[in-house]
Amino acid sequence: MAQHGIRGRLEPLPALAVWAGLGLVAAGCAAPLDDDSALTPPVASRGQAATNAMNAMNAMNAMNAMNAMNAMNAMNAMNAMNAMNAMNAMNAMNAMNAMNAMNAMNAMNAMNAMNAMNAMNSLNLGAVGAQSTVIDNFAGYTFQQVDSLCPATRLPHTLPNGVAVDLILPKFLTVKDQLEVVKDASNQEVTVSITENGLPKVYRVLAGQGLACGDRAYRPFFLSPTPVGSTVLKSYEVDGDKGGIRYMCLKLFDASTNGSRYFCGKGMLADGVTGYAVKRFTQSPRPFYVSSLTWGGNTWNRHFEFLEGGLGSIAERIPSSSQTGYALDNAWNLNPRDVHLDGTTATSKQASYLGALALKSATNRNGVYVSPYRNANVTGGKAFSSAELNQCEPGYGTYPDLATDGTLEQGILPRLWVSDWYANPYTGCSWAADWGLTEAARSTQTFSGISGTSSCTVFSLGGTNPYTMGINLHDSAQRRCPTWSNCDVGSFCCAGSVATTQGITCVAKTDGSVWCWGYNNSHGPLGNKASAPSATPVRVVTASGAPLDRVVTIFGATSSNDYAMLHFCARRSDGTLWCWGEAPSGATPYAAQVTGLSGVEKAGLGMWHSCATKTDGTLWCWGNNWSGQLGDGTTVAKAGPVRVTSLGTTVLEVAAGYHTCARRSDGTLWCWGQNQFGVLGDGTTLASSVPRRVTALAGVVAVSASSQHTCAIAAGGRLWCWGSNQFGELGIGVTPDSAQFATLQRTMFVEVTALGTGVTEIVTANNLTCASKSGIFWCFGDNSNRLLGMGKAGLALSAVPSYLSGLPHDVGDLVGSAEHLCIRRKGNGALHCWGGNRYGELGSGSASSAPSEAPVQSSVLTCD
Secondary structure (H helix, E strand, O other): OOOOOOOOEEEEOOOOEEEOOEEEEEEEEEOOOOOOOOOOOOHHHOHHHHHHHHHHHHHHHHHHHOOOOOHHHHHHHHHHHHHOHHHHHOOOHHHOOOOHHHHHHHHOOOEOHHHHHHOOOOEEOOOOOOOOOOOOOHHHOOHHHHHHHOOOOEEEEEOOOOOEEEEEOOOOOEEOOOOEEOEOOOOOEOEEEEEEOOEEEEEEEEEOOEEEOOOEEEOOEEEEOOOOOOOOOOOOOOOHHHOOOOEEEEEEEEOOOOEEEEEEEEEEEEOOEEEEEEEOOOOOEEEEEEOOEEEOOEEEOEEEEEOOEOOOOOOOOOOHHHOOOOOOOOOOOOOOOOEEEEOOEEEEOHHHHHHHHHHHHOOOOOOOOEEEEOEOOOHHHOOOOOOOOEOOOOOOOOEEEEEEOOOEEOOOEEOOEEOHHHHOHHHOOOHHHHHOOEEOOEEEEEEEEOOEEEEEEEEOOOOOOOOOEEEEEOOOOOOOOOOOOOOOOOOOOOEEEEEEEOOEEEEEEOOOOEEEEEOOOOOOOOOOOOOOOEEEEEEOEEOOOOEOOOEEEEEEEOOOOOHHHOEEEEEEOOOOEEEEEOOOOOOEEEEEEOOOOOOEEEEEEOOOEEEEEEOOOOEEEEEOOOOOOOOOOOOOOEEEEEEOHHHOOOEEEEEEOOEEEEEEOOOOEEEEEOOHHHOOOOOOOOOEEEEEEOOOOOOOOEEEEOOOEEEEEEHHHEEEEEEEOOOOOOOOOOOOOOOOHHHHEEEEEEEOHHHOOOEEEEEEEOOEEEEEEOOEEEEEEEOOOOOOOOOOOOOOEEEEEEEOOOOOOOEEEEEEOOOEEEEEEOOOOOEEEEEEEOOOOOOOOOOEEEEEEEEEEOOOOOOO
């Protein structure tokens, strides 16, 4: 199955042909690693990827072979480009007086504004603005740099039901339905010949209009198979030689040649505008579709997609000779102007297009392998059809994910139903609740497919159920809660995952690389095979010195003011775990793979041990075990992972200090290991080498552990803590008194009543606890490093939640240690840190002996 990603990146290939005096480069698409489900596809799912690769290879070979034959065309094109100054640099289009549409585009004035109003589901946003601090000339940037530096267009909107959302358009792939033929100086059309499927095909060169980088106009070129001389320019993909757009070309920088050239991506124009509607004050996106989008006197009504990337992209047909399996053939040929050839009735693909858009892009993930279906294999007398969307594709029989009926809610939102995973509060995913999505019924089907008779679990299409389409994730896929992150220029937009420990900050960038800065020693917690501290980012490498790549999530160890225990782990897109710094088998100042461990989902790093959950729900731990913190019933250290067998296959989350706690899918919490201060929550201070349930605490949705206390969010969003209270880190309002030992600890969980209900996130560090409620963060405990925030410099500690002032309003992910805390903003992904900065861990580029109570926006890590 091909990768149907949300955002694609063009990787340059060798030059394919000479066009207009510049290199024309066909580009494949590789899903970025800003999401952790971009796993290597199983063998059974590689059919379409192989077909795409073969098509790309054929095109490349053909284009290379046709260089000589195209010499005259290239010269004609060069004459045309030289004569038309606007096309020489792609940024001087204002000089083309004959192109009134482009003049209107650059001026951003009224362009057919009434077109949107006449459309059935057009959307008029009024004279709203978009950010303007963006680049508008791509020729000096690689595709990856454009992807990082270009913010998507984000527009405020209120749905008819009163729900406030931000409409997120693609970064630079939105184009108007106005195309013009490019001609040379002798008034002849410019063409390019490409060999596809062994046959040469002549493409016309067309010019279009687009919107990019928030609110900037740009001028893309398109390659169309429409006949030369045709006055009918189809803006969507159709059969064979009947017309349409097949490639979109942008002038970008090519690092391999140190110059600019045209890069072309294969895809199509959808009949409308697609994007995400993100519910205000959440990170929950839903796809939207409108036939026209109008604001500020400008109308945008077409959307181009690259073949394996781009928002809601629908790939073109695969030739009949290359069809493989069920959903690998015409599954994504779902332009709304096309029709289904199902039996004797040719039905519109409008509903299926909307359904595919919703199913494929709803979860905002890249590299996710899916199987869509609208026909049950034996339901309603319908047999398997290679031209339709059929269920039970081999390798996709376990995880029904989303269902739809292909209709719109609130005028623009494709209607969705969800699997029980999204509706289960114990997953910690609020997406279904944020959007009021209901659960869809499932069924088991027995079928005779290309691999013989088998069974699969799918959504129950038809009958009394309203949904008519479903989607299954691949059997080895990992579900993810849909989130959205948008970045402005100059912000921390390249950070995909952030982790901290004592005096160190590490970031996994969206390109899969890992960078750390701050403290370092001979154990190498910076992971760069060195021992010197660094106030600027250094890249984490492997034993060979090669950069650690394809990282999607990073985890930091809980700190306890002991610099000998510092270590990090990172999960790569293939499900392996790589760690550096202090390790059970000895310090490794570089990233080393944890052998014998695959399919990793999450990790929890303690003082001298580590644990990881796998996608199958099992829990594995390794490291020191003097208090039984590995949970295997012994106190013998283990250099490699051992399974915590007593917890079965239902573990969702793990947290660790000198002890370990695991949250199960039934909402129960289990802890084991060292029990000083009562951190196990069982009413004693006795250690345990096997998991003990934290009894009477039900509906747990999150857990966090430090070396001296533990906290959990349970039913109703209530926060409960237990263990040491020496600095008020339990948040129960008791002022610690060394003369009264009872005030220093709690061996049973106590509620942080001051926060009430609705707590959604917790972080524990040594002597400190922080929690998020309604987008506002509160901290309590030790303030020696000014972690309680602005205005609290004279406060030694706080035994009750203290509001963190001075933070942005859209506070998101919080990570922290005993010395410093960091948050990521939801709106633009920027990173703000405060607290100790002895080694430059705040990201300002320099170290300081004085802690900062004011958040410092990290500037040391850039996206270029």
